[in-house]
Amino acid sequence: MAKKIKDTDYLFLSTRVRALETQMLTRDRMEQMLEAKVPEDAAAVLLDCGYGDIRPLTVTGLNQALSAEQEKIYSELSFFAPDPVLIDVFKVRYDYHNAKVLLKSEAQGIEADELLLDLGRVPARELREKLLASDFRGMPPVLQEAIQEARDTLGTTKDPQISDLVLDRACYEDMFAIAEAAGSDFLAGYVRISIDAANLRSAVRAGRMGKGTEFLKPVLFEGGNIDVNRVLAAAGAGGSLPDLYALSMLKEAAEAGADALEGGRLTDFERLCDNAVNDYLKTARLVPFGDAPVVAYLAAKENEFTAIRILLTGKLAGLEADTIRERLRDAYV
Numbered sequence: 001m002a003k004k005i006k007d008t009d010y011l012f013l014s015t016r017v018r019a020l021e022t023q024m025l026t027r028d029r030m031e032q033m034l035e036a037k038v039p040e041d042a043a044a045v046l047l048d049c050g051y052g053d054i055r056p057l058t059v060t061g062l063n064q065a066l067s068a069e070q071e072k073i074y075s076e077l078s079f080f081a082p083d084p085v086l087i088d089v090f091k092v093r094y095d096y097h098n099a100k101v102l103l104k105s106e107a108q109g110i111e112a113d114e115l116l117l118d119l120g121r122v123p124a125r126e127l128r129e130k131l132l133a134s135d136f137r138g139m140p141p142v143l144q145e146a147i148q149e150a151r152d153t154l155g156t157t158k159d160p161q162i163s164d165l166v167l168d169r170a171c172y173e174d175m176f177a178i179a180e181a182a183g184s185d186f187l188a189g190y191v192r193i194s195i196d197a198a199n200l201r202s203a204v205r206a207g208r209m210g211k212g213t214e215f216l217k218p219v220l221f222e223g224g225n226i227d228v229n230r231v232l233a234a235a236g237a238g239g240s241l242p243d244l245y246a247l248s249m250l251k252e253a254a255e256a257g258a259d260a261l262e263g264g265r266l267t268d269f270e271r272l273c274d275n276a277v278n279d280y281l282k283t284a285r286l287v288p289f290g291d292a293p294v295v296a297y298l299a300a301k302e303n304e305f306t307a308i309r310i311l312l313t314g315k316l317a318g319l320e321a322d323t324i325r326e327r328l329r330d331a332y333v
Contacts, residue, residue: 005183007290009082014289016080017297023050025304027331030311034325039315046308054312062312066305070119073301077294085182086291089175089191090298094120095127095140096171099147102131104160106151142177146170169221172198176223186284186292190299193249193280195224197273200250203235204257204269212236249276267326274329278303303329 029045036042043054043062054065074091078084094117105112116124122139130136136144146167154163172195179188199220206216213236220228226244234244245254253272260269277299284296307328314324 005082005291010290010294013077013080013082014293017077017293020050021297021300023048024300025049025307025331030307030328030331033311033315034321036315039312042315043312057312057316059313059316062309066308067117067119070301070305073298074119077298081294083182083291085178086184086187086294087298088121089178089182089187089295090302091119091121092174092178093171094118095122095143096146096167096174098122098124098127099131099143099150099167100160100164102128103147103151103154103163106131107154107158107160140174142170142174146174165219172221172223182291184291184295186287186290187295190277190280190295192223192225193277195221196226196245196248196250197253197277199224199226199228199231200241200245200254200257201270201273203231203241204260204266207235207261208266249279252276271327271329274303278330307331 025046029049032045033042036045039057040055043057047053051069052065054062074087078087081087098116098120101112101115113124113128116128118124120127122130122143127139130139131147136147146169149170150163150166153166154160157163172191175191175194176188179191202219203216206212206219209215213232216235217228217232220231222228225248230244233239234241240258241254242251242258245251248254250273253269253276256264256269256272260266281296281299284292287293310327311324314327
């Protein structure tokens with residue numbers, strides 16, 4: 001019988017994570033980047049956050065630098081974590097991202113290796129070779145089945161959106177299974193609220209498109225705090241999304257979603273969905289040690305990488321500071 005991992009087993013790693021949090025991208029640092037006169041000056045702010053000098057500053061160079069930083073974090077935390085499976089939850093989405101890229105490139109008869117991200121549980125090159133050989137042995141079981149189903153679906157329907165939906169559903173299933181196997185209540189809670197946010201987004205998008213519940217039903221994901229049947233009822237005629245989410249962390253997002261259904265700004269709604277997940281992660285700031293600070297830090301770093309991409313690609317594109325600012329989410333620190 002495996003030894004049960006205790007919160008005290010995370011004492012060292014929790015301390016390490018708290019030290020790393022001091023280098024994270026704060027709102028003040030984001031503002032410095034926004035107000036920088038040239039993109040290179042914005043990138044220089046990241047030196048104080050532990051990033052290397054990103055020069056020459058190009059979109060390709062930026063993506064390579066962020067991927068290298070992400071790989072470094074995964075490696076360090078996996079080495080010190082009493083249970084490295086916690087880190088696997090954050091690697092899962094890259095397996096499914098790569099599967100989407102490879103299946104679409106296969107269907108179109110093109111090469112798209114530059115879009116692959118080598119951050120998953122399965123190395124990108126290995127996944128490519130296994131897909132070419134149609135031999136998925138040795139890969140995580142949920143991923144195996146999802147790739148085969150998505151490939152068949154794409155071949156039958158010729159619709160990459162339906163194929164992507166198969167992979168997205170499996171991704172959440174895989175994440176939830178890992179969280180349960182890890183025995184981490186905080187990690188399971190993170191996956192659940194992520195599913196809730198995804199389902200709320202789908203309900204609002206379907207409504208904006210004038211689609212009914214028959215369209216919405218197959219795109220909702222099981223495993224959230226709020227049952228999919230309740231989401232369907234709230235999204236249908238006479239239902240109310242704000243009422244459904246009134247007692248959850250997605251309360252403000254649901255209210256913004258209702259506004260978006262009446263013609264309000266979708267960007268505000270999207271931002272509030274992400275902020276709700278971030279608010280859940282921030283509850284780990286009150287936990288002195290254990291797996292929660294580690295999970296929250298990993299998720300917050302994912303958000304930080306997204307923020308950096310938004311900031312620097314916006315600067316490179318010559319966008320105004322206010323235009324970039326409205327796309328940014330709340331900072332974790």
